[in-house]
Amino acid sequence: MLILGKTSATESSHFESELMTGSTTAKIELRGLSQVFYGERDVVALESVSLAIAAGRFVSLIGPSGCGKSTIFNILAGLQLPTKGAVFIDGENVTGGIGVVGYMLQKDLLLPWRTVLDNVILGMEIRGMPVREARAQALPYLYKYGLGGFEKQYPATLSGGMRQRAALLRTLLYDCEIILLDEPFGALDAQTRVRMQEWLLQIWSDFGKTIIFVTHDVDEAVYLSDEIYVMSPRPGRVKERFDVDLARPRPRHLVNAPEFAVYRQHCLDLLSHDAPDEVAASAA
Numbered sequence: 001m002l003i004l005g006k007t008s009a010t011e012s013s014h015f016e017s018e019l020m021t022g023s024t025t026a027k028i029e030l031r032g033l034s035q036v037f038y039g040e041r042d043v044v045a046l047e048s049v050s051l052a053i054a055a056g057r058f059v060s061l062i063g064p065s066g067c068g069k070s071t072i073f074n075i076l077a078g079l080q081l082p083t084k085g086a087v088f089i090d091g092e093n094v095t096g097g098i099g100v101v102g103y104m105l106q107k108d109l110l111l112p113w114r115t116v117l118d119n120v121i122l123g124m125e126i127r128g129m130p131v132r133e134a135r136a137q138a139l140p141y142l143y144k145y146g147l148g149g150f151e152k153q154y155p156a157t158l159s160g161g162m163r164q165r166a167a168l169l170r171t172l173l174y175d176c177e178i179i180l181l182d183e184p185f186g187a188l189d190a191q192t193r194v195r196m197q198e199w200l201l202q203i204w205s206d207f208g209k210t211i212i213f214v215t216h217d218v219d220e221a222v223y224l225s226d227e228i229y230v231m232s233p234r235p236g237r238v239k240e241r242f243d244v245d246l247a248r249p250r251p252r253h254l255v256n257a258p259e260f261a262v263y264r265q266h267c268l269d270l271l272s273h274d275a276p277d278e279v280a281a282s283a284a
Ligand SMILES: Nc1ncnc2c1ncn2[C@@H]1O[C@H](COP(=O)(O)OP(=O)(O)O)[C@@H](O)[C@H]1O
Pocket: 037, 043, 044, 045, 063, 064, 065, 066, 067, 068, 069, 070, 071, 072, 234
């Protein structure tokens, strides 16, 4: 399927070949990550996962449950040391380093006793910014990104979509160039999810961050991404990487276009070899 500009694990993408010739440095590079969880039964979660992502890209990881997507994020965030391999950011080995990426888990994990504004500034406070200054900096963003007027409310009073906005804004204001989002919209209803995707693209283009996004939803991955990594079932490996060459900004009706359908089908084909039940669920 040349039309997709794909690269299998054994081929090199244009960007990867530039990397090898040293003419460019990846923003994020994972080199040969393997992860074994030792226990009564050892679990090989990842096997030789390598990827290279250029600055400012929106990249999705898709693959069946248990293929190690969250494990990759935990390693990138420095929360877990890989059994083998290394993480490079801007060419520097940062394996095991904490605080080099902003990481948002599927559950929004807002602190119930803090107002929306004080939740959003949490990352800034962790970075050492005085509370008053952090509040003053964050407030305009709340207004710009659809949380204006809610700043003094507590998370329990917000809708699921609003809570995810607050959690995403907090992650973005943590002042990291790289953002990891692990199924951030998984728990939202379909309409809210679509609105959140557009909101996220807006925020991504405003902030110019590099985003890695995990999702089970193939349409979501194609609509949002510049490139997609498809993983195989456990032990997780990169099965294929391909660019999504759809012009931006992407109107919503693009999901009905034939060129969109080609990407959707390609993802489904890659996934269906592995996990028919899950693909059926994500295609529904
Ligand atoms: N701390 C851990 N100890 C043992 N096994 C784990 C641990 N974390 C993850 N695993 C296992 O590793 C595999 C990959 O998990 P995970 O990265 O959460 O997958 P995904 O996010 O793709 O669903 C799964 O089989 C999971 O049960």
